[in-house]
Amino acid sequence: MKITILGNSGGFPAAGGATSGYLLEIDGHYVLIDCGSGVLSNMFKIIDITKLDALILTHLHNDHISDIDVLKYAIDLSGKYGMKRDALPVFAPETPEIAADSLRSEGNLIIGRLKDGMTMNLYGAHLETFRMEHPVETYGLRIEHNGAVFAFTADSTPCAAMGALLQNSDLAIMDAGMLEKHRKSVMMHMTAAECAEAADRYGVKKLLLTHILPLIDADELLAEARTVRPDSELALLMNTYEIG
Numbered sequence: 001m002k003i004t005i006l007g008n009s010g011g012f013p014a015a016g017g018a019t020s021g022y023l024l025e026i027d028g029h030y031v032l033i034d035c036g037s038g039v040l041s042n043m044f045k046i047i048d049i050t051k052l053d054a055l056i057l058t059h060l061h062n063d064h065i066s067d068i069d070v071l072k073y074a075i076d077l078s079g080k081y082g083m084k085r086d087a088l089p090v091f092a093p094e095t096p097e098i099a100a101d102s103l104r105s106e107g108n109l110i111i112g113r114l115k116d117g118m119t120m121n122l123y124g125a126h127l128e129t130f131r132m133e134h135p136v137e138t139y140g141l142r143i144e145h146n147g148a149v150f151a152f153t154a155d156s157t158p159c160a161a162m163g164a165l166l167q168n169s170d171l172a173i174m175d176a177g178m179l180e181k182h183r184k185s186v187m188m189h190m191t192a193a194e195c196a197e198a199a200d201r202y203g204v205k206k207l208l209l210t211h212i213l214p215l216i217d218a219d220e221l222l223a224e225a226r227t228v229r230p231d232s233e234l235a236l237l238m239n240t241y242e243i244g
């Protein structure tokens with residue numbers, strides 16, 4: 001397996017950037033994880049619309065789904081211009097209802113439901129879902145293939161599921177949406193230090209920090225994580241990482 005970072009911004013895209021989006025390749029199959037603002041544009045640098053096999057939406061916040069409506073156009077228009085493809089399988093939570101309804105409305109998508117503790121065969125890989133701690137229904141993903149494990153926290157604060165999700169993973173992409181100096185009484189994201197602590201505690205082999213708010217200095221974010229775990233890295237836009 002390998003994964004390409006199509007979007008690493010949180011909230012809104014940095015200049016020339018994109019919000020949440022990751023293209024996972026499993027033995028020549030392509031699974032897009034999240035479809036935020038600017039993600040399609042970056043995905044088309046790698047594959048055309050006919051090559052996309054499935055889409056998983058970790059949750060239905062706008063910075064993770066805002067390219068969905070134009071994805072529907074891309075499928076429809078490509079078909080009209082001779083690049084016909086089957087309807088796209090999409091796995092997503094069923095709440096918030098208003099966003100889930102919008103996902104189901106028109107367009108060539110087949111919607112399957114993500115639930116807590118779900119396991120699924122994903123082109124020969126084994127996918128397991130974990131309910132995370134975030135204001136809306138959100139799932140972390142653990143995907144294992146040929147002994148290599150990829151973990152994605154989606155958006156979350158530290159929670160009970162983190163251990164099982166991250167345990168001994170080869171590569172973990174984690175939501176570092178905050179700095180310790182911005183800590184509030186109610187948090188929606190982890191700080192960079194919290195990501196590094198959890199990665200350390202649960203034996204993550206390689207940690208990539210993502211969901212970087214463009215209003216935060218990424219160098220400061222990385223430095224905070226490295227005070228806890230010196231080999232922490234930022235998930236770099238358009239970088240491809242081998243898993244395992």
Ligand SMILES: [Zn+2]
Pocket residue numbers: 010011020061063064155211
């Ligand atoms: Zn987000």
Ligand SMILES: [Zn+2]
Pocket residue numbers: 059061134155
């Ligand atoms: Zn979110």
